[in-house]
Amino acid sequence: MDTACEIIDLMITEPVRSPIEPSTAGPDFWKRYHDLRRIRQAESRPNDPVRPDAIEENRLRYRDPFRVEHRYEITSGDRMLSWFDGQTVSPGSAEYESNKHLFWADAYVRPDHRRAGLAASWLPILLELVDRHGCTTIGMSAEEESGHAFLRWLGAEAKLAGAENRLKLADVDWKMLKEWTAAGAAHSPETKLEVYDGPLPEAMWADYGPQLATMLNTMPFEDLDMGEIVVDVEHMREFYTRLQVMSEQVYTVLTREPDGTISAVTEALWAPHRETIVRQMFTGVRPQARGRGLGKWVKAEMLLHLHRRHPEAQWVSTDNAGSNAPMLAINKRLGFKQFRAGADYQIGRDDLAARVSQLNRT
Numbered sequence: 528m529d530t531a532c533e534i535i536d537l538m539i540t541e542p543v544r545s546p547i548e549p550s551t552a553g554p555d556f557w558k559r560y561h562d563l564r565r566i567r568q569a570e571s572r573p574n575d576p577v578r579p580d581a582i583e584e585n586r587l588r589y590r591d592p593f594r595v596e597h598r599y600e601i602t603s604g605d606r607m608l609s610w611f612d613g614q615t616v617s618p619g620s621a622e623y624e625s626n627k628h629l630f631w632a633d634a635y636v637r638p639d640h641r642r643a644g645l646a647a648s649w650l651p652i653l654l655e656l657v658d659r660h661g662c663t664t665i666g667m668s669a670e671e672e673s674g675h676a677f678l679r680w681l682g683a684e685a686k687l688a689g690a691e692n693r694l695k696l697a698d699v700d701w702k703m704l705k706e707w708t709a710a711g712a713a714h715s716p717e718t719k720l721e722v723y724d725g726p727l728p729e730a731m732w733a734d735y736g737p738q739l740a741t742m743l744n745t746m747p748f749e750d751l752d753m754g755e756i757v758v759d760v761e762h763m764r765e766f767y768t769r770l771q772v773m774s775e776q777v778y779t780v781l782t783r784e785p786d787g788t789i790s791a792v793t794e795a796l797w798a799p800h801r802e803t804i805v806r807q808m809f810t811g812v813r814p815q816a817r818g819r820g821l822g823k824w825v826k827a828e829m830l831l832h833l834h835r836r837h838p839e840a841q842w843v844s845t846d847n848a849g850s851n852a853p854m855l856a857i858n859k860r861l862g863f864k865q866f867r868a869g870a871d872y873q874i875g876r877d878d879l880a881a882r883v884s885q886l887n888r889t
Contacts, residue, residue, distance in 0.1 A: 735789065
């Protein structure tokens with residue numbers, strides 16, 4: 528009788544892998560999912576506010592019209608042991624031709640179930656998805672050493688080194704920032720500074736999007752295989768829709784030349800559920816306009832503006848490539864310090880297939 532009970536218990540708790548469709552997922556799934564994501568955040572950013580469950584559920588249910596997304600879980604009983612998601616560009620998207628070979632994946636395993644083959648068990652699924660979409664290059668990221676070790680074991684190569692850097696607002700030299708804004712205006716007297724709270728007026732999208740894309744495509748990606756970044760009117764609409772779903776408030780500061788050209792831009796996000804941490808997003812200067820202090824001007828104006836609008840904010844967080852020397856120099860002057868280091872890895876489809884074949888033989 529005891530043996531029979533043990534067999535039944537083993538059958539119940541044997542790990543099960545399942546695809547997930549968030550739009551139809553029930554409360555049992557969401558309980559498992561929220562439990563695992565809290566464990567993940569406690570490991571990587573234990574002192575940061577946790578995104579509210581309702582907003583996180585909206586995020587997963589949201590359908591990005593420019594991405595094809597896949598999600599899976601491994602469960603044992605009522606616990607989620609591992610989570611996997613992957614995505615690639617949608618056919619018909621303006622970015623499709625230059626990005627269709629790329630597939631981006633992410634996986635997480637509960638710390639108390641690592642080194643049991645769960646991460647490796649995702650590889651056949653990953654290969655099947657890559658082949659289904661005709662992709663040839665797979666990208667993944669890591670911050671914790673366990674992730675780096677797994678990707679090195681897989682045979683992926685680190686292609687882009689980066690870090691999340693944070694600025695403590697209590698330590699900011701506000702006098703210096705005001706001097707930067709004054710100097711920017713003095714050095715470029717015909718350049719107009721524009722500040723926007725919330726989404727840009729729709730009448731601006733057709734002009735702003737392509738100019739933003741021009742600057743985005745100058746970002747240093749080191750050895751990372753990246754396609755063209757396209758920002759058209761529909762991408763602008765999707766971006767603002769997603770921010771609404773996520774309850775995020777966007778701020779934009781830009782400089783415009785007399786002929787209407789946008790010469791510099793910076794964007795930031797703030798959310799009531801993350802009121803102490805502002806997310807500094809992209810900052811860029813058009814190559815022809817560099818050397819005039821425009822990057823310092825827009826960054827300083829953004830910080831001054833956010834400090835007025837959100838005095839409750841304590842930190843500004845931003846991501847930087849290790850090779851982006853000009854932006855890192857500005858951030859260092861402002862007082863940003865490294866918070867978390869990481870790297871983006873890539874592996875070719877055939878190398879992934881070879882590793883899957885090797886696993887199948889063992």
